[in-house]
Amino acid sequence: MSSESKSGTGLSTLESVQHMVDTAANALDLTERERKVIQSPFREVRVELPVRMDDGHWEVFHGYRIQHDNTRGPFKGGIRYHPSVDEDEVTALAMLMTWKTAVVDVPFGGAKGGVNCDPSKMSKAEVQQITRQFVRRLGNIIGPEEDIPAPDVNTNPQVMAWIVDEYSSRSGYKPGVVTGKPIELGGTVGRIEATGRGCAWIAQQALTKLGMPFKDSRVAVQGFGNVGSHAAKVAAELGAKVLAVSDVNGGVYNSDGLNIDSLIEHSKRTGTVVEFDNAEQIDNDSLLCIDCDVLIPAALDKVVTAKNADRINAKVIVEGANAPTTVDADDILESKGITVVPDIVANAGGVTVSYFEWSQNMQHYYWKIDRVREELQAILLSALDEVWSRSERDGCSLRQAAFRVAIERVITAKRMRWMD
Numbered sequence: 508m509s510s511e512s513k514s515g516t517g518l519s520t521l522e523s524v525q526h527m528v529d530t531a532a533n534a535l536d537l538t539e540r541e542r543k544v545i546q547s548p549f550r551e552v553r554v555e556l557p558v559r560m561d562d563g564h565w566e567v568f569h570g571y572r573i574q575h576d577n578t579r580g581p582f583k584g585g586i587r588y589h590p591s592v593d594e595d596e597v598t599a600l601a602m603l604m605t606w607k608t609a610v611v612d613v614p615f616g617g618a619k620g621g622v623n624c625d626p627s628k629m630s631k632a633e634v635q636q637i638t639r640q641f642v643r644r645l646g647n648i649i650g651p652e653e654d655i656p657a658p659d660v661n662t663n664p665q666v667m668a669w670i671v672d673e674y675s676s677r678s679g680y681k682p683g684v685v686t687g688k689p690i691e692l693g694g695t696v697g698r699i700e701a702t703g704r705g706c707a708w709i710a711q712q713a714l715t716k717l718g719m720p721f722k723d724s725r726v727a728v729q730g731f732g733n734v735g736s737h738a739a740k741v742a743a744e745l746g747a748k749v750l751a752v753s754d755v756n757g758g759v760y761n762s763d764g765l766n767i768d769s770l771i772e773h774s775k776r777t778g779t780v781v782e783f784d785n786a787e788q789i790d791n792d793s794l795l796c797i798d799c800d801v802l803i804p805a806a807l808d809k810v811v812t813a814k815n816a817d818r819i820n821a822k823v824i825v826e827g828a829n830a831p832t833t834v835d836a837d838d839i840l841e842s843k844g845i846t847v848v849p850d851i852v853a854n855a856g857g858v859t860v861s862y863f864e865w866s867q868n869m870q871h872y873y874w875k876i877d878r879v880r881e882e883l884q885a886i887l888l889s890a891l892d893e894v895w896s897r898s899e900r901d902g903c904s905l906r907q908a909a910f911r912v913a914i915e916r917v918i919t920a921k922r923m924r925w926m927d
């Protein structure tokens with residue numbers, strides 16, 4: 508999403524994040540210095556990445572690493588490879604990482620990186636060259652105790668493996684320089700499923716808090732990639748009926764609930780959920796508006812907007828994707844009494860298990876899956892409890908409550924570190 512892309516309110520992604528922080532900061536007792544510092548990144552790096560392409564010609568790509576805050580621990584956040592990557596987008600995502608790590612209280616700050624390229628049109632060798640060049644140009648601003656990247660859009664465990672290799676070639680074997688690695692190279696069990704599993708647990712807990720059973724509740728999931736497919740699978744395992752799911756090609760619906768294991772198998776085989784047996788075909792807009800208890804947008808940003816918020820028929824929205832709801836849609840959902848569990852809580856399962864991965868790397872001691880799941884569940888549900896209580900106490904939305912909890916945590920740490 509480029510900086511020109513606007514939400515329904517005319518705000519760019521960066522402006523939307525700054526608006527949410529400003530609104531939360533107004534409710535907190537912050538000094539002028541504190542307000543200004545949290546609205547701007549600690550460090551912004553832009554590097555050029557010259558790469559000889561497979562056909563012999565040279566291309567120069569641009570890479571960004573924006574480090575927003577490291578008051579509570581090393582900078583942390585993914586690296587995305589996409590043609591729309593620009594400084595504003597990466598800055599907005601870096602800021603969200605600071606508030607995400609703070610609200611779940613893992614000892615990291617926030618950062619994000621990106622390279623302006625289109626991996627779908629590049630060979631594996633070209634992507635590898637870009638990655639290694641990026642690591643060389645970033646130099647010592649990344650590292651296990653400095654800044655720890657992770658996968659994001661169009662980057663994966665293989666890209667993380669190249670980062671480990673390039674970084675370790677000058678610093679000795681340092682798997683803790685990135686998370687989301689292959690398990691054979693210091694990755695952790697339970698990382699791939701973590702974000703989607705977390706969304707399902709959060710959905711279950713949110714319905715319980717609202718006095719509704721999760722068993723037999725009706726769930727719709729937009730996006731059937733990493734987050735959406737695991738969210739749907741775990742929701743079904745927990746007894747919910749997953750009525751509808753979709754991907755970029757369209758969606759499928761069954762009022763009695765879809766068989767998610769078969770759908771995962773169908774999607775792996777055909778590359779899409781569409782034309783799954785025993786289901787009606789629906790489009791993505793209809794999916795967002797179906798009558799259900801829980802809606803999990805787990806594909807893109809800005810899908811719930813002022814144009815469709817009025818037609819949303821869910822009781823709870825669990826934001827699996829980053830920033831799926833625009834600022835003006837938020838107001839409409841609130842007026843309709845729809846509970847929105849914001850992205851910085853709902854999809855924090857990934858960064859939480861990244862924290863487990865990093866701490867296993869630092870100790871060279873590896874956990875079993877049961878421990879990963881147990882500790883993940885404890886962290887996520889306790890963050891949701893805290894945000895829920897704060898929202899009740901302050902009479903504000905869960906999103907505002909989450910920002911208030913996160914900002915307070917960062918500011919408290921800053922006050923302890925600052926001289927005056």
Ligand code: NAD
Pocket residue numbers: 702729730731732733734735753754755756791805806807808827828829854855857858
């Ligand atoms: P993914 O690439 O694995 O899956 C994306 C899914 O969205 C695919 O099924 C794709 O077909 C679908 N999609 C793409 N365009 C669409 C469209 N126009 N309409 C409907 N569906 C569309 O990505 P992912 O890792 O599952 O991430 C999804 C979202 O969750 C992103 O916003 C990402 O930033 C966020 N997120 C992911 C993680 C993680 O651990 N993977 C953590 C936090 C946040």
